[in-house]
Amino acid sequence: MPVELNHTIVAARDSDVSAAFLAEVLGLGEPVPFGPFITVETDNGVTLDFIDTDGDIDSQHYAFLITEDEFDEIFGRVTQRGLPYWADPARRRPGEINHNDGGRGVYFPDPNGHLLEIITRPYGSGG
Numbered sequence: 001m002p003v004e005l006n007h008t009i010v011a012a013r014d015s016d017v018s019a020a021f022l023a024e025v026l027g028l029g030e031p032v033p034f035g036p037f038i039t040v041e042t043d044n045g046v047t048l049d050f051i052d053t054d055g056d057i058d059s060q061h062y063a064f065l066i067t068e069d070e071f072d073e074i075f076g077r078v079t080q081r082g083l084p085y086w087a088d089p090a091r092r093r094p095g096e097i098n099h100n101d102g103g104r105g106v107y108f109p110d111p112n113g114h115l116l117e118i119i120t121r122p123y124g125s126g127g
């Protein structure tokens with residue numbers, strides 16, 4: 001049986017707001033409550049399960065593989081919202097995207113300081 005990532009938990013100051021942000025920016029389906037979580041499902045069946053916390057939130061990194069057309073749409077929503085964005089995870093190249101592996105990629109923050117990334121080519125796929 002293949003091993004597949006099924007879900008992960010994402011700490012949030014406000015899980016409703018954070019789940020809605022992710023779903024809207026990425027163009028995914030409406031968030032769904034499940035127990036104490038608000039879940040957002042990606043197109044390969046992984047759910048990000050947002051949960052409220054009053055404690056410190058350590059910034060995590062979540063990367064999403066998308067098509068070139070989706071990049072135009074999602075990056076359009078990032079800029080429309082006036083979000084900061086960077087070409088690199090160290091945030092040394094603000095206001096730029098990258099062309100790693102012959103595709104396009106960019107990093108931007110979610111409402112909790114998690115660093116989101118969209119890429120149109122998987123790491124290392126450019127040869």
Ligand SMILES: [Fe+2]
Pocket residue numbers: 061063117
């Ligand atoms: Fe990454």
